Amino acid sequence: MVVVDWAKGSDTKWRRFRATILRRDRYRCRIGLPGCVVTATHVDHIIPLHQGGAKYDPANCRAACADCNLSRGRGRERRDPEPQPRSSW
Numbered sequence: 001m002v003v004v005d006w007a008k009g010s011d012t013k014w015r016r017f018r019a020t021i022l023r024r025d026r027y028r029c030r031i032g033l034p035g036c037v038v039t040a041t042h043v044d045h046i047i048p049l050h051q052g053g054a055k056y057d058p059a060n061c062r063a064a065c066a067d068c069n070l071s072r073g074r075g076r077e078r079r080d081p082e083p084q085p086r087s088s089w
């Protein structure tokens with residue numbers, strides 16, 4: 001059995017919110033990329049937080065399996081490299 005020390009690092013509000021989204025989507029991945037393992041354990045933000053997406057908006061969240069969630073991140077890096085940071089700040 002893996003013991004996770006939730007009390008230290010984890011955010012109770014996020015954990016509860018994530019559980020709500022997973023239940024809403026019946027623990028099935030809603031991204032469905034090739035290689036999808038279907039069983040959702042992650043919550044994906046449709047509009048990423050760094051693009052102004054709301055972290056706690058159920059409309060911006062969907063259940064995602066680990067594979068899709070991670071490969072979505074990887075694919076985004078590959079297709080869309082980081083723009084050069086502006087030096088105005």
Ligand SMILES: [Zn+2]
Binds near residue numbers: 033069
């Ligand atoms: Zn998936």
